[in-house]
Amino acid sequence: EVAVVVPVAAMLYAAFWFEHSGRAKSILLIAGFSAGSLALWFGLRREALVLDASLSFMHIAREVFTNIPALFLYIGKMIVPINLSPLPTLKDSSLIPGVMVSAALIILIWFSKKADSRIVLFGTAWIILFLVPTFFSDDPSENTNFLEHRSYLPLFGLCLILLETN
Numbered sequence: 001e002v003a004v005v006v007p008v009a010a011m012l013y014a015a016f017w018f019e020h021s022g023r024a025k026s027i028l029l030i031a032g033f034s035a036g037s038l039a040l041w042f043g044l045r046r047e048a049l050v051l052d053a054s055l056s057f058m059h060i061a062r063e064v065f066t067n068i069p070a071l072f073l074y075i076g077k078m079i080v081p082i083n084l085s086p087l088p089t090l091k092d093s094s095l096i097p098g099v100m101v102s103a104a105l106i107i108l109i110w111f112s113k114k115a116d117s118r119i120v121l122f123g124t125a126w127i128i129l130f131l132v133p134t135f136f137s138d139d140p141s142e143n144t145n146f147l148e149h150r151s152y153l154p155l156f157g158l159c160l161i162l163l164e165t166n
Contacts, residue, residue: 002153005129007034012125016118060136067135067144072098074131074151078158081148089143108165115164123164126157 014027069090076098077084083094109115130153137144 002130004038004133007031007038009126009129010034012122012129016122063136063144064132067146069095070135070144070146071128071131072102073146074098074148074154075101075127075158077148078151078155084148087145088148089145091143093146105161105165109161112165114166120161120164123157123160126160127154130154130157 008031010027010031014023014031067090072095073088073090073093076095079101080097082097085092109120131150134146134150135144
């Protein structure tokens, strides 16, 4: 999952910090090559394996869209680690801590005098990019489990956002 997101995160990093330099071009070139390699790998993998029809792009997109509230679940557990579970689902977890933490972050950023919007946007994109691949399960007969250990890497984006508050 992380390998799929890293090229996109590198492109965002280049877009936010190296607008008009040679470094941006080299980062974008490497990220583009990585994305192309992944696309080739997925295409060859699809041809080589007999895939279940339930794993179509539309099914994955529908499941990701349905599980968007899990963003609040993860954000809440990053700051307020209560009601941890070995196999958490949306049905047995509360979104209230995540909604409260998200609202508090928005208020803190809104009233921060020195918040750099590029860093806040990059931190938000980092959280979303690294959490979205966890929003679907390859077994359609099961509920999607939102394992807490998958929030460790997105926590870096939350730290970036928190650093912009004063």
